[in-house]
Amino acid sequence: MTATTPELIVLTDLKRNPALPDQLVPDHKLRACIQCGTCTASCPSAAYMDITPRQMWRMVNLGLEEEVLHSKTIWLCSICYQCHARCPRGIPLTETIAKLKQMAIQKRYEKYKESTQFYRAFSDVMRIYGRMREVEFMARYFLMTNPFTALGFTNMAVTMLRRGKLKPELPKLGGEGRLDKLFKRVAELEAQQ
Numbered sequence: 544m545t546a547t548t549p550e551l552i553v554l555t556d557l558k559r560n561p562a563l564p565d566q567l568v569p570d571h572k573l574r575a576c577i578q579c580g581t582c583t584a585s586c587p588s589a590a591y592m593d594i595t596p597r598q599m600w601r602m603v604n605l606g607l608e609e610e611v612l613h614s615k616t617i618w619l620c621s622i623c624y625q626c627h628a629r630c631p632r633g634i635p636l637t638e639t640i641a642k643l644k645q646m647a648i649q650k651r652y653e654k655y656k657e658s659t660q661f662y663r664a665f666s667d668v669m670r671i672y673g674r675m676r677e678v679e680f681m682a683r684y685f686l687m688t689n690p691f692t693a694l695g696f697t698n699m700a701v702t703m704l705r706r707g708k709l710k711p712e713l714p715k716l717g718g719e720g721r722l723d724k725l726f727k728r729v730a731e732l733e734a735q736q
């Protein structure tokens with residue numbers, strides 16, 4: 544499968560945020576992109592993305608914030624660091640994609656609601672317990688998106704429970720989460736940026 548060619552974008556018709564590349568990476572590092580395409584060639588998910596990583600970095604440099612935050616590309620990034628390690632300009636690409644995901648969640652962009660809720664459910668469980676609890680994570684995710692989707696996973700869940708691969712645990716109701724302080728500190732540091 545190959546990546547789909549995006550529609551022609553007429554820049555003058557679009558709202559742009561010229562500061563976007565420098566908001567994401569300090570010292571104008573993102574602007575050093577030479578459009579070599581190494582990031583796309585290295586990316587195991589590129590064929591399934593709606594814009595390739597190379598195209599996305601060009602769009603970021605053009606300040607096309609909304610188009611990038613609405614793209615499927617940021618959510619298909621598996622944080623494998625291949626592009627990050629190979630970019631000839633030493634741009635911290637993987638960390639920057641994580642920042643783009645964070646921006647999309649903060650701005651509540653709903654196009655890929657399942658992806659944002661997946662991250663939200665994951666970080667909620669990590670904050671409360673300091674470790675993953677798969678049953679509660681999936682329960683939270685299905686409740687946030689579409690509870691009926693869970694029915695399609697019933698057989699798999701029963702098999703996993705039988706084989707001891709899933710451990711049902713009672714959810715913690717109220718009280719302080721194990722990583723509350725850490726999450727709070729990170730939020731404070733991010734607010735200062």
Ligand code: SF4
Nearest residue numbers: 576577579580582630
């Ligand atoms: S590998 Fe680096 S320099 Fe090359 S297109 Fe990707 S971001 Fe730009």
Ligand code: SF4
Nearest residue numbers: 586620621623624626
């Ligand atoms: S970090 Fe993301 S964008 Fe970069 S190569 Fe891996 S999946 Fe692709």
